[in-house]
Amino acid sequence: MIIELAHLAIAAVALVGGYGWTKSFVGRRLRFVDAVHTRPAPWVAGVAAALVAAPVTLLPLVTGVAAVALGVGVGLGVKAAQHDRLLPPGD
Numbered sequence: 001m002i003i004e005l006a007h008l009a010i011a012a013v014a015l016v017g018g019y020g021w022t023k024s025f026v027g028r029r030l031r032f033v034d035a036v037h038t039r040p041a042p043w044v045a046g047v048a049a050a051l052v053a054a055p056v057t058l059l060p061l062v063t064g065v066a067a068v069a070l071g072v073g074v075g076l077g078v079k080a081a082q083h084d085r086l087l088p089p090g091d
Helices: 002-028 041-058 064-086
Strands: none
Touching: 002 041, 002 064, 041 064
């Protein structure tokens, strides 16, 4: 029971952390890079993050769910940063 709760907590931290860090990074550093603001960019970033995180699943408490959660968080963070750029100033 405790192990499953730890797996869930690690996946939640990966999801929220991936979202927050990526949204901030894309908004600050990549705001003028046109490739980040294309339609497939969130998908590409999410899949890449999940694949990069996959070897970490060899650790005892990190599961594949955490790697997928990180990928989802990164993809959602890119999408949110894209949306922020499209809003007119002052909104």
